[in-house]
Amino acid sequence: MDIASPAEEVPAKDEDVTMTEPSGVSSPKELRNALYARCASFEEGHVFNQDELFAFDIIPDNSLEQLLAYTRQLAKDGLFKLMTKDGKACWKVVKRADAIKYRSLSQEEALVFSYIEGAAREGIWSKILRSKTNLHMTTMNRAVKSLENKNMIKAVKIVKYPNRKTYMLAKLQPSENVTGGPFYTDGVLDEEFVHQMSLWTERYVIGRSWWHPPLPEHTRKSSSKMTQEQAEELRAAELRQRGHGRDRSKAMLPMHPGYRGHPTLSEVTRAINGSGLSGVTMKESEMGQLLDILCWDGRLEKIRHGKAYRAVKQVNGEDGVELENGLTESPCGRCPVFEFCEEGGPVNARSCEYFQEWLQF
Amino acid sequence: MSRHAYELCHLLVDDTYGELTSRIFEVLLFHGRLSLPALQHQTHLSYRLVKHGLAVLIQQHLILWYTSSHDHQTLYEANTANAYSLVRSGKYIKVAAAQVGEFAGKVIANLLLLGHARVGDLVQAYKAGQSRSTHDRLAANGGTPSTPLSNSSRHEEGRIEEQNATVEPIYGMLCDLLRLELVSPVHISHFRSDADNRIEAEKVVPKPEVYKARNEREQNAQREAGIKRKLKEWRYYTHGEENEAEHLKKGKKRLHQDLETGRLEKRQRLYSPLSQDVIGTTEEVYQPMRGEAHYLDNDLILRVNHAKFAVLIRNDHLVDLADRTISTSTARVYAQVLHALEPQVQDCRVEPANSSETDAEADPSSSPQISTDELVRAIKDSSELANTLGKSDDGRLDMTQFDHPKKRRKKEVINEDQGTIDIEASFDEEEDLSGSDEEDNVSDVSSDPNEVNGDADFDPNPLTSLPHDPHRDTIRSHLLVLTIHPFSFLHHLPKTSILPERWMIDFPLLTKNVIHHTLLETITSRHGLPAARLTRILFDKGRTDEKVLCSTSLLAQKTMRSYLLPLHKAGMIGLQEVPRDNSRNPQRTNFLWFFDPERCRVKVLEETYKTMARYLKRAKMEGEKIKGTVEKASRSDVVGKEEEFLGPQELEALNAWREMDKRIWGEVSRLDDLVACLRDF
Ligand code: SF4
Numbered sequence A: 001m002d003i004a005s006p007a008e009e010v011p012a013k014d015e016d017v018t019m020t021e022p023s024g025v026s027s028p029k030e031l032r033n034a035l036y037a038r039c040a041s042f043e044e045g046h047v048f049n050q051d052e053l054f055a056f057d058i059i060p061d062n063s064l065e066q067l068l069a070y071t072r073q074l075a076k077d078g079l080f081k082l083m084t085k086d087g088k089a090c091w092k093v094v095k096r097a098d099a100i101k102y103r104s105l106s107q108e109e110a111l112v113f114s115y116i117e118g119a120a121r122e123g124i125w126s127k128i129l130r131s132k133t134n135l136h137m138t139t140m141n142r143a144v145k146s147l148e149n150k151n152m153i154k155a156v157k158i159v160k161y162p163n164r165k166t167y168m169l170a171k172l173q174p175s176e177n178v179t180g181g182p183f184y185t186d187g188v189l190d191e192e193f194v195h196q197m198s199l200w201t202e203r204y205v206i207g208r209s210w211w212h213p214p215l216p217e218h219t220r221k222s223s224s225k226m227t228q229e230q231a232e233e234l235r236a237a238e239l240r241q242r243g244h245g246r247d248r249s250k251a252m253l254p255m256h257p258g259y260r261g262h263p264t265l266s267e268v269t270r271a272i273n274g275s276g277l278s279g280v281t282m283k284e285s286e287m288g289q290l291l292d293i294l295c296w297d298g299r300l301e302k303i304r305h306g307k308a309y310r311a312v313k314q315v316n317g318e319d320g321v322e323l324e325n326g327l328t329e330s331p332c333g334r335c336p337v338f339e340f341c342e343e344g345g346p347v348n349a350r351s352c353e354y355f356q357e358w359l360q361f
Numbered sequence B: 001m002s003r004h005a006y007e008l009c010h011l012l013v014d015d016t017y018g019e020l021t022s023r024i025f026e027v028l029l030f031h032g033r034l035s036l037p038a039l040q041h042q043t044h045l046s047y048r049l050v051k052h053g054l055a056v057l058i059q060q061h062l063i064l065w066y067t068s069s070h071d072h073q074t075l076y077e078a079n080t081a082n083a084y085s086l087v088r089s090g091k092y093i094k095v096a097a098a099q100v101g102e103f104a105g106k107v108i109a110n111l112l113l114l115g116h117a118r119v120g121d122l123v124q125a126y127k128a129g130q131s132r133s134t135h136d137r138l139a140a141n142g143g144t145p146s147t148p149l150s151n152s153s154r155h156e157e158g159r160i161e162e163q164n165a166t167v168e169p170i171y172g173m174l175c176d177l178l179r180l181e182l183v184s185p186v187h188i189s190h191f192r193s194d195a196d197n198r199i200e201a202e203k204v205v206p207k208p209e210v211y212k213a214r215n216e217r218e219q220n221a222q223r224e225a226g227i228k229r230k231l232k233e234w235r236y237y238t239h240g241e242e243n244e245a246e247h248l249k250k251g252k253k254r255l256h257q258d259l260e261t262g263r264l265e266k267r268q269r270l271y272s273p274l275s276q277d278v279i280g281t282t283e284e285v286y287q288p289m290r291g292e293a294h295y296l297d298n299d300l301i302l303r304v305n306h307a308k309f310a311v312l313i314r315n316d317h318l319v320d321l322a323d324r325t326i327s328t329s330t331a332r333v334y335a336q337v338l339h340a341l342e343p344q345v346q347d348c349r350v351e352p353a354n355s356s357e358t359d360a361e362a363d364p365s366s367s368p369q370i371s372t373d374e375l376v377r378a379i380k381d382s383s384e385l386a387n388t389l390g391k392s393d394d395g396r397l398d399m400t401q402f403d404h405p406k407k408r409r410k411k412e413v414i415n416e417d418q419g420t421i422d423i424e425a426s427f428d429e430e431e432d433l434s435g436s437d438e439e440d441n442v443s444d445v446s447s448d449p450n451e452v453n454g455d456a457d458f459d460p461n462p463l464t465s466l467p468h469d470p471h472r473d474t475i476r477s478h479l480l481v482l483t484i485h486p487f488s489f490l491h492h493l494p495k496t497s498i499l500p501e502r503w504m505i506d507f508p509l510l511t512k513n514v515i516h517h518t519l520l521e522t523i524t525s526r527h528g529l530p531a532a533r534l535t536r537i538l539f540d541k542g543r544t545d546e547k548v549l550c551s552t553s554l555l556a557q558k559t560m561r562s563y564l565l566p567l568h569k570a571g572m573i574g575l576q577e578v579p580r581d582n583s584r585n586p587q588r589t590n591f592l593w594f595f596d597p598e599r600c601r602v603k604v605l606e607e608t609y610k611t612m613a614r615y616l617k618r619a620k621m622e623g624e625k626i627k628g629t630v631e632k633a634s635r636s637d638v639v640g641k642e643e644e645f646l647g648p649q650e651l652e653a654l655n656a657w658r659e660m661d662k663r664i665w666g667e668v669s670r671l672d673d674l675v676a677c678l679r680d681f
Helices: A015-020 A028-040 A050-055 A064-076 A096-103 A107-122 A126-133 A137-149 A191-209 A217-225 A228-242 A265-275 A284-296 A353-360 B003-017 B019-031 B036-043 B047-059 B080-099 B102-114 B119-128 B131-138 B167-179 B194-204 B216-236 B241-248 B252-269 B306-325 B328-344 B372-378 B405-411 B427-435 B470-484 B507-527 B529-541 B546-553 B557-569 B597-625 B627-633 B648-680
Strands: A047-049 A080-085 A088-093 A153-156 A166-169 A300-303 A308-311 B063-067 B074-078 B116-118 B183-185 B301-304 B369-371 B412-415 B420-423 B491-493 B502-504 B574-579 B589-594
Touching: A028 A064, A028 A088, A047 A050, A047 A080, A050 A064, A050 A088, A064 A080, A064 A088, A107 A126, A107 A137, A107 A166, A126 A137, A126 A166, A137 A153, A191 A265, A191 A284, A191 A308, A265 A284, A284 A300, A284 A308, A284 B529, A284 B546, A353 B597, A353 B648, B003 B019, B003 B080, B003 B597, B019 B036, B019 B047, B019 B074, B036 B047, B036 B074, B047 B063, B080 B102, B080 B306, B080 B648, B102 B116, B102 B119, B102 B167, B102 B301, B116 B119, B119 B167, B119 B301, B167 B183, B167 B301, B194 B216, B306 B328, B306 B507, B306 B648, B328 B369, B328 B372, B328 B470, B369 B372, B372 B470, B372 B502, B470 B491, B507 B529, B507 B557, B507 B597, B507 B648, B529 B546, B529 B557, B529 B589, B546 B557, B546 B589, B597 B627, B597 B648, B627 B648
Parallel strands: none
Antiparallel strands: A047 A088, A080 A088, A153 A166, A300 A308, B063 B074, B116 B301, B183 B301, B369 B502, B412 B420, B491 B502, B574 B589
């Protein structure tokens, strides 16, 4: 007793005639309302299949024919939404208010709306929308415009394809695929945010992956002769140091090989969420992305088979060290005309000015 | 090698040995192998001069030659590797001085200049103390260098003032050098190119039919192995006869005859003045050192062993890297490891013994290794290593991770919720430990990890079981720190039932990492951090299209492009076009960026050669500017009394030039470090 497909044509009879026949108890309308009310009492978005509807014991004699008639009418009114699952028909309840809205739409608008709704939080690209609805460009544009004006849909910017016009229901929050996660604001990369987050993370990891030997004695002793102010300053500095992390320094020493405190992804995530640095709660996957970036920047490294992170001890441009090699510190290594420089050519080592500069430096 | 490398070699030869030599060398560089008449034709020099020049170049190991057995024609070829090594003279001397002593440094300096020398002559020269004249005598057939050496070896040149040195220490020192492989006996193969050496080896090694094997393929494979062994033997001058005997399963006597006849035949075939294999010796089985006494055959001819120096330079580089990336104390321990392994490492680049052996790398026994005990003995004092490692606040340490993998697999339970790795020794494990004493199946790693095999052979915690020895513990900790590092400085082989705990260096992997690191450092300082980020992403992810690259790198598209394009232009990364259909329309094409470390390495290496050549050109030109003064200053009557003979202006110019020269050569040496890393390691 299955319904083969929702598209199956049920002979269109006059509704009232069909309804009056079996039950003398309730009018079809009442029954319909009862069915709707029963379904609406479920949580939103619940999908009902045929058996579930029968189980409500509302349909007289569990007649399939009647059930179909009722649901069809409900769907027509926009109160039920017909769907298919595994080739069988099933239904979803639509809120009355929404149904009214839906009913006010023109045919094209309703079509467009249904596809946009179907795309849910991922949104749908206008080009795809057009090919799916098979509408003419202007017709579709008009429909989209009017839907936008009714505040039913909105245009969103997809971070991967910023140039694609993409729509989604106005009430939905775009998914992370669309927004690009917390690192993007309105589809634009928030470089400052990324920078701040990575600075924090880096310091956090440094503080936990290297040993910072205490300051040598003499600096300690001198503190006794310090003025109150100086001492407080020092204390503040130390507190700052001890806070969430530390700065890189040449004096850092490696941890004992048995040390298990190198931060892992979940630790870093928990720490950064605890810090209140970010307005939104960071997910592990997002922090993983950030940590990856720091690794690619050569500032952190993965140890213990990628399970934990450790700071790289020496990084270009910090501590006053430029990690240069023979090539990059040479005038030729940075020379804009390197390729053309040749003995007897217009640029050559004999007359080279960069060299002159370097030699005189 | 490229044009720039050739240019560089030419400049180096020119700078060290003067014009005649460099002219011949240059022709050989740019024309390839030439016979004597052809060479004469190309250089426009007289027969006598060409012969003379060739003699010098051969003496200095700057050219290779080979006389074919077909037409008895001798062909000459430039030895670019040795020519390049001239730039390292200063480093060689320093290394030798550090390893054997000041005096050894001087001997190396002289050997570098002379190419090779007889032990007897060297000893005579130093004994008599009349270095100048001996030097001239030694170099008589080579002609004295016409310009002073430009690097530090120049200062050593000809000024050997070991007036009172007696013979004994000289022999001793030479023995040390030989033992450390810093010098090696000269073998005729050292004058031949690789291809020629192979031809010769093929002649010497028995034909495939001789080998006992099931089929032709195996025979060929065995012969191939034999050839490889022979080549290696020549190269390092080791005696592989015994191995060969074993290999062929022949009587030793028989083999000897074979070898002898082989050698005799070769002698007849060779049309050359240097008709013996080991030049200068006639003994059949050659023993350069006899017994314990410091004695060397006076007729033995020595040369500098470049391969070993490369190893030592690499060691220094690695220690320096460990110092920068880990800590000075750890680097010190590492230096000891490397030093202890030195005798086991003859060459930086080791080909796998058998290329068909796919699991060659899985076999740790082939790599140089050392046991903890040996190391602990080698490091006398670890007091300065105290307090050089940090511990967590609660002092909890977990050493189980360094147990045998089988053991570890059971013990480690990753607790994702807490984000830490907890160790849970379960009950049944405890039982295993007590109940399987008789099991002895350690090497069977492929067996089911859950099976209870050989666990008792592994100490659950080696630290606790040993009598507490802080010296050993400290060293061991530092070694473990080295193993954790992503470069894989060191590899830990936990204790097994048969073998004690050992440490090994997987040089191919380590050098791959080091080269990669160097390339990225170059990219970072030339193109900026984001460029390095993009390159690393490309390396990790392979070919990547721009969109994905943009979202992975968290860079705005514009910013990203501003880094990608210069990188591409500089040849550091590549761009591949993959058309989506046949139309080849750019709009229907995927553009994929990629990073090929090998390509990048070659490119950076080329640039380094070119840069070095630029420096030398400049140095030469600066020198020419004040040629007169320099010449005057290097006159024997002026040396040491510059102030008397030179005017204040001349003096100033001279000093300025010297300063500049020093700077240029210092920079060239830094560039050479890069070449060493990218090419030789
Ligand atoms: S010599 Fe001068 S012009 Fe030539 S590559 Fe070097 S810096 Fe550039």
